Amino acid sequence: MTPVIRIKPGRFWNTISGSTTIAPSVSQLLLFFVLQLLGSSACLAVGPQRELPLCMALGFLVGLAIAVFLSLPLLLLGQFTAGSVITVLALALVASIGVAVRRRRLTAVTVVRLLVWAIGFTALCLPFCIWNVSVMTYDSRVFVEYAEALQDMQQLTLETLSYLHSWGSFQIVAHSLAVVTWESHLYALAPAFSISLFATIAVTLYRGLAALSVPPRGRVIAIAIVLAVMLAVPLVRLHVVYIHANWACAGYLFVFAALFWLADLTDDAAYLPAAFLGFLAFAFARVESSLFVAVLLPLMLSQTRLSRRAVLGPYLGFTLVLAAWLLLLAAVVPDDSEYLTTTKSRLMAAAVIGIFLAFLVCETALGRRLRPLVPPLVAIACVVVIAVAVVTRFEVFRVSFAIWQHGLWLGSFWGFFLWPLVVVLAVLSLRLAAPPFSRPLRYGIAMFFAVIVLLTTLGADYGAGRFGSLTRVTLQIVPVIGFYFALAFTPAWCRWLERSKARRLSRSVEP
16 A cells, blocks of 8 residues: 655645745745735625725735635535645635726726735735734634644544634634645734734724715824724733634624624625625634624614625525525534533524524514614613523523623723723713714614623533633624724814814904
């Protein structure tokens, strides 16, 4: 029998480059460069027109999500090799460019801008590729070990899939993309993701504040404040280099919320493909994410001014993929799992399908009457479910809720001031005119915390401190909170400055 020689992950690059050695940092950088181009060209192909800065900012986030969801079929079919991954990524890139060219969105100037942005993005990633500054815990090692196993086996078997009842699959598959590099995992993935996320926050805020008639100087100041406050939080800085799934959840949840809001603001459904792709990545990143999906999705769908026809395409794709994945997990996860069980998977799949069916009838006479009532009905339903769970599992709730509250208010990893400041700003925002189409954002933030309270009734082994599960889950809403506060306070602040300037001028001309 001929011995089987397993090619070291990344050897493919050695073959096509013709060199005998290649720096690991270069192999990661080349992958990040390709993902950036893939995501930005895909956004350019199917996204809104005249939004090139947003397409470039979203590039890596979208490119990574595309790569993960294209790799999953390869894994399930047992064809996950360096060559197959490169082939599907190349085909996706060519297809995106082809669609963009056919829709006349790709000119010579656009190509130059895309390349300059991609080069600048990879240059920012270079230090994190040269020096491994990643933070790892037990969960991080689980992600990495599963990613290495997928590279070795070149497939995702049902037996292996059954072990994912405690961890989401997105980060594992993302790190398995190291099959095309010289690394066992992508230790620079979290910093690269963060660079793209911060750029996306900046561009979406600039775009949204411009639509709210905020002058350029005010937009830049608001963006600087939001990013500075986020980076001032020690827990955020930790997750910029931490190998885990929560920062990915935070990024993709922000992509969904911000792009859906921009779609309503501009009455342009072209934002929705990237929005739903981000929401799908959020759902795949952690096992409890589908619970958040079941609560947050009705809020966005019920309050949108976009037509059912405009939303149907990307939403149908989201529903089919997520429901199929949950049903697949239901068939393989153990019933005695502490986290994801067969029953929970089926219930979440049923909720996803049920919300879609309700969406199909939303434009009937009854549906139009009920749509304004959906946010308060969702809130009431959450309160009832939480109350029942607290009563039936009070001891579990008492222990877990105390852990969460202690970390929330007394944890130095939040910088102490963050959540008291959030409460103060939330109260003050009630005195201001709400930004247009922001009702789902307001309800969504409140319901996010309601779901966390529900999670405290489902388990007592969440852990305390900055690495505790409930602390990390709370981190996921931070970018959305910063986004909403910027939309709520910046226009009011600019109006106050204008009135103050007018009063000073009027006093200066008085005799």
